[in-house]
Amino acid sequence: MNIYESYRIMELSVNASEEEIVKAFKKLAKQFHPDANPGNADWAHKKMSDLNLAYQTLLEYKKNGTIPRGRSGPTISDFLKNLFKKDGFDFRYTPPKDTQGSENNSNTGSNSSTHEKQYYTEKEEPASHEYYKSHPSYEEMKRAAEQRQQIIGQISQRFKLSKDVVDEGMFVYYQYKLHKVPLRQEGIGRLKYTDAKRLIKRGIMAIEKLHDNCPLSDLQQELRLYIDFVNLFVRSLDCKEKIDSYNNPNNVAAYRYYRQGSDRLNQAFTHVFFSSKTEKNIYQSVNVGNLLGLALQDFLRVSEEFKGSDYTQDAEIKTTMLDLFYQLYLKRFFN
Secondary structure, eight states: OHHHHHHHHHHHHTTTOHHHHHHHHHHHHHOOOGGGGGTHHOOOOOOHHHHHHHHHHHHHHHHHOOOOOOSSSSSSSHHHHHHHHHGOOOOOOOOOOTTTHHHHHHHHOSSSSSHHHHHHHHOOOOOOOHHHHSSSSHHHHHHHHHHHHHHHHHHHHHHHHHHHHHHHHHHHHHTTTTTTTGSSSHHHHHHHHHHHHHHHHHHHHHHHHHHTTTTOOOHHHHHHHHHHHHHHHHHHTTTTOOSSSSOHHHHHHHHHHHHHHHHHOOOOOOHHHHHGGGSTTTSSSSSSHHHHHHHHHHHHHHHSSSSSTTHHHHHHHHHHHHHHHHHHHHHTTTT
């Protein structure tokens, strides 16, 4: 049975879930069962036969992605029996007996022709041609899936090229320890700091264009997650990294936790963006997750306990950036 014929018989859309398939089967089985149609038993047997085959086809398609072939008649009678036991029906399917006898069968030359003629001459509901007009064929769905995979492959390849540019900028930044503000203010450090920011911005601009032209919403979300992280990273470069005065006790206490969180965050970032270029597996040496968790506690403490300090806003920026980074880290974006 064709997969879309099965959807039509079950009166379902092609997006129906397995739960919806079972629900539709229960409803239609009650409607078409011979016990519910005593005056039209042959028609009911035909409807139940088609319904059972359609149900079996859709379940196998949902579970295994395959369409059963060469099957005829129901094979789920026990399931039906238990499913509708409360309603007093016996849903085991039994084909109508051949009242014509073997002599009639020998004249037709086929054992099944009698029943087939009965089924197709009895009352039959007209097929809904509108269904086929509004739903794609199996081949069309297959082509759409292949096209989607092709789009994902193309976008992934372009994303990797642009991400490599961002990673190169990150590598330079942590290679020269430019998270330490004095090292980026003069000499070679100043030049490298400019190079690092240029590479990061160039790479993320390319990814933003890729995001804007991406036709797949789920892939757009993944790209947006990475874009937001990198933009926050660039923004965090201008965050305060030193204390101007020790006259304000609130600022002094806030700075202590803010500085501690920043050091832990930079240690984790150094490991991912720099050490990953020299170590085979960045996920099995330094406990990046632990460092990120401790840094998050420090930044949250600044935001909650020292509101109004000079470091509250910067702590919130780094908290958001850390959250985005952790989501990407779990997805192994940096592998």
